[in-house]
Amino acid sequence: MHVKKVPFEPGVQIRFIQLLPTKVDVTTRNRYCILGVDEMSITAGSSYDNGNSSLLGHCTLRGSKGLASKAVVGALGFLCARVK
Numbered sequence: 093m094h095v096k097k098v099p100f101e102p103g104v105q106i107r108f109i110q111l112l113p114t115k116v117d118v119t120t121r122n123r124y125c126i127l128g129v130d131e132m133s134i135t136a137g138s139s140y141d142n143g144n145s146s147l148l149g150h151c152t153l154r155g156s157k158g159l160a161s162k163a164v165v166g167a168l169g170f171l172c173a174r175v176k
Contacts (some may be wrong), residue, residue, distance in 0.1 A: 103152035112168075124171040129164060136161045 113128040138149035152158045 102148060126171065127167045128167045130166075130171070131162055131164050134161060134163050 136149070138147055138159060140146075141148050149159050151158060
């Protein structure tokens, strides 16, 4: 299964973390990776997603309420393997 075909909602993507062992041969050589994380300010607001029939824009972290004003983006790269 391609990662781009995995359905996801806003929030922490546990499903992607669980999918990694099926996409990467986790031998000693392929355990070296780089995790890049960036936080950015966004304009607080809400919008309706017709595809998921849901309202987007609210905080998705536990204990947080209201509209989100920041977003966190992460990228995982392997040093010895390519993952599509």
